[in-house]
Amino acid sequence: MAPVRRLRAAVWSFLFYLVHGHISLVLAEEAESCEYLRLGQYVCNEPKIDEATQEPENCKDMIAWVDCLPAPSVRCRLANGSEFQFSGEEVGFNKSISCRNVSGYSYKVAVALSLFLGWLGADRFYLGYPALGLLKFCTVGFCGIGSLVDFMLIAMQMVGPSDGSDYIVDYYGARLSRLSITNETYRKTQLST
Template structure:
C-alpha cells in the first residue's frame, strides 16, 4: 500500500511537470463587442478618462452620454473609451487586443453629495439643504417651520442619504466615480416580473 501511494504521488508530480502548451501561445479572433464582463478591462488601464472636478468621464453631457470633444467631425460622436481584451483574444475590428466601447455617464452640475448631506444633518432645520439643492420654496417652508418641527429634517436626511432627492436641475451628485453611488431601478410598461415556477 505504501509503495502504491509513492508511485501515485510520483506519477502526479511527473504529470504536473509536463508543460501543457508546449510553448505555443493560442490566440482567438473574436468580435469584441460581444465580450462579457470579465473578458475585458474597460477603460484601458493606461487611459485616463475621469474628470477630477465632476468624477465622471471627460466630456459628459446632459443626455447621460459622453461626447468626444476632440472630434474634427461636424457630427458629435458618442464618447468611446479604449478597452483591453483578455490575454489570447484578438478583436476582429482592430486586429489587436484593444477595442472601443461606448460608456454611459452621470451628468453633474457641481452639487456635492457630501455637502448636501452635511447641510441636511446640521442645518436642515433651517432649510439650508433645500436651498443648496435648488428648492427655494421648500427651503423657505422648512426655515419658517423649524424643519417641519424636525420631522421634515429627519425625512430629508434619509431622502438625501439614499439619493432619492437630488439637485433640482436633474443632475447627479458629484461623488467619487467608484464611490457608493446608488442606481434607482424603476418599473414601467416595458419592465415586468417573470413568473417563478416551483421546481
C-alpha cells in the first residue's frame, strides 16, 4: 500500500510542478505596460521650451508631458492594450514633468529695477504692489535700508509677483526651489563617532 501512495504522491507532485511551470511560462510571456519600464529601458525626449515663458510648451496646471521611447528590442504593452516590440524610434508612452506657472514677470527686469530704481519703488510697482511702491517712493526707499532688504528679497526670489505666479527665468538659468521640513520629512539619525 505504501508504494502506491508514494507513486500517487509523485504523480501529483509531477503534475503540480508541470502545471505550475506552464503557468509561470505563460505569465512570463505576457508583456508589462510600457509605463512601468525601468530606467535604462527607455529614454525621454527633452521638452520643447517656449521662448516667451521659458517653460515647456504644453505646460498646464504645473505639469508638462514629454514623449518617451523604449529601447530597441524592448517588448511592452501600449496604453490601448496591444503589445509592441520597439525599434528605438517609436514613442511608447508619455511621462509627466513639473513646470512653473508664469504670467509675464521677468526675474532679470525685477532685479534690475530693484537695484537701480528700488529707492523709487519701481520694483514694487512692476511686481504689482502699488501700495508698497508708493510707500518706498514717499520715504525714498525707507532711507536706503529698505531698498537693500527689498533687493535681497527679490534676488533670492523670496518676493515674487503679486498674482502668485513665478518669475520668467531662463530654462537653464538661476532657478531657486525652496526646501522645507514638514511632519512627513524623513530625518536620518546621525551616528556619533
